[in-house]
Amino acid sequence: MAATTHHLPLFQPRTLRSESAQAQLRAWQADVLVVVAYGLLLPPEVLSLPRFGCLNIHASLLPRWRGAAPIQRAILAGDTETGISIMQMDAGLDTGPVLLERRITLRRDHTAGTLQSELAELGASALLEALAGVAAGTLPATAQSVHGVTHAPRIVKAEARIDWTLDAGQIERQVRAFNPAPIAETVLAGEQLRILAASALSASEVCGMDDNSAESDPKNRDPGIIIGLQGDSMLVRCGAGLLAVTEVQRPGRRPVSARNLSHSLPLAGRRLG
DSSP: OHHHHTTOOOOOOSOSSSHHHHHHHHHHTOSOEEESSOOSOOOHHHHTSSTTOEEEEESSOTTTTEESOHHHHHHHHTOSEEEEEEEEOOSSSSOSOEEEEEEEEOOTTOOHHHHHHHHHHHHHHHHHHHHHHHHHTOOOOBOOOSSSOOEEOOOOGGGGBOOTTSBHHHHHHHHHHTTTTTOEEEEETTEEEEEEEEEEOOHHHHHTSOTTSGGGOGGGOSTTBEEEEETTEEEEEOSBSEEEEEEEEOTTSOOEEHHHHHHHSOOTTOBOO
16 A cells, blocks of 8 residues: 555544544644545544645535445436546535536546546546645635535445346446446346446447348347347347447356357347346
C-alpha cells in the first residue's frame, strides 16, 4: 500500500463512532480529513475535528447520484455526462456544499471499471486543487441545488440478471454498468452465462441485415432468442432491438468471444434466460 511504502501512519478502526478511534484522530490534529468511497456517514464528532472540516471526493455531479453506486447508476440511466464533486461534508448523505466540480463525457464504451479509473485520476487532481483553495480561503462552498436530486443505492447481485424483455439499449448499459462486478448474467443451456461485453445494434444496422438471415424468421422474434452470429458476436433478440453479445464466460472457464463459444455449443435458435 502507498501508506506503508511511504512510512505514513496507518489506522484502520472498525468504526469511527468509538471513543478510541476519535481519540486517535484528535491526536493527529489534522487540518483536513479526506473521504473517498467510505460508504458510511461520519459521526458529528469526527466531522468537527479537522480545522478545515472533512472533504469527500464523490464520483458524480451532485446532487445527481448521491449514495454508494454513482458510477453504475449513471451508466444504467444512460447519462451522457458525469464527473467529480469535491464536497464539504455535513451530517447528511452526500448533501454538503460543493467546493469544486469537474465534468467528463460518459461514452458508450465506458464500463464501470474504465469510468472509475478515469474519475479516480480526475478526482486526484481536483482534490489537490481543492485543498490548496481551502487552505488559502479562496474556494467558496456552493450549496447543492434542491432540484435534480437522485440517489444511487448500493448494487445488489439480483440486478445483474438480464431481463431480455427490456430493450437492447437498456441491456447494453446493464452489461457495462456491472463490469467488472457483479457481471451481468443469464442462463444458457441450463447453466450460468456471464455477459462481459455487448452493444445494442442501431436501427440502420438492423435494417441492413440480409432479409434471408435468421432475423427474418418469425420464430426468432421472442426476447432472449439467439438469432445467429455476426463476426465475433451473437445476436440476441430483446424486447426491442437486437443485442450483439461480444464476450462471454461460462462457469469455471475463461472469457471468450461468442464466436469461440459457438465452436463448443451451437447457439442459433437457443434461448437465453
